[in-house]
Amino acid sequence: MTGREGDELRDDDAFRDWDAAYVLGALDPEDRRAFEAHLRHCASCRAAVAELAGMPGLLRMVSPDDAAALGTTAGAEAEVVELASVARAAHRSRRRRMAGLVAAAAALLVVGGVAGSFVDRQPGHPRQPCPRAPPR
Numbered sequence: 001m002t003g004r005e006g007d008e009l010r011d012d013d014a015f016r017d018w019d020a021a022y023v024l025g026a027l028d029p030e031d032r033r034a035f036e037a038h039l040r041h042c043a044s045c046r047a048a049v050a051e052l053a054g055m056p057g058l059l060r061m062v063s064p065d066d067a068a069a070l071g072t073t074a075g076a077e078a079e080v081v082e083l084a085s086v087a088r089a090a091h092r093s094r095r096r097r098m099a100g101l102v103a104a105a106a107a108l109l110v111v112g113g114v115a116g117s118f119v120d121r122q123p124g125h126p127r128q129p130c131p132r133a134p135p136r
């Protein structure tokens with residue numbers, strides 16, 4: 001039994017799935033204040049937030065060019081908005097854990113890239129591995 005301290009307590013914790021949404025800035029102001037008040041006396045949620053603290057930084061490491069290379073036309077800003085939407089959805093369902101959120105975010109990047117390719121081109125056109133703007 002070497003799980004994270006307080007894991008059993010977190011099962012009964014109404015805030016236990018708010019960590020990722022909080023870290024990604026997806027909580028509305030009222031929920032954010034409630035969660036921050038909860039963090040003051042909940043060590044397990046503080047630990048969960050600390051574990052996720054690097055996630056926005058990691059996501060920011062994806063440059064706009066890399067995001068565009070995934071096939072999206074809107075670039076990195078759209079990815080951030082979509083990730084916030086995913087986090088909000090996870091927060092509302094209160095069933096998803098970090099792994100689910102990260103998997104959803106990764107799937108979103110891939111699906112967004114594929115969808116972007118199909119939106120840009122005719123349906124059924126072969127997808128190019130790394131679309132680039134033609135030189136001018």
Ligand SMILES: [Zn+2]
Nearest residue numbers: 013015042045
């Ligand atoms: Zn808590």
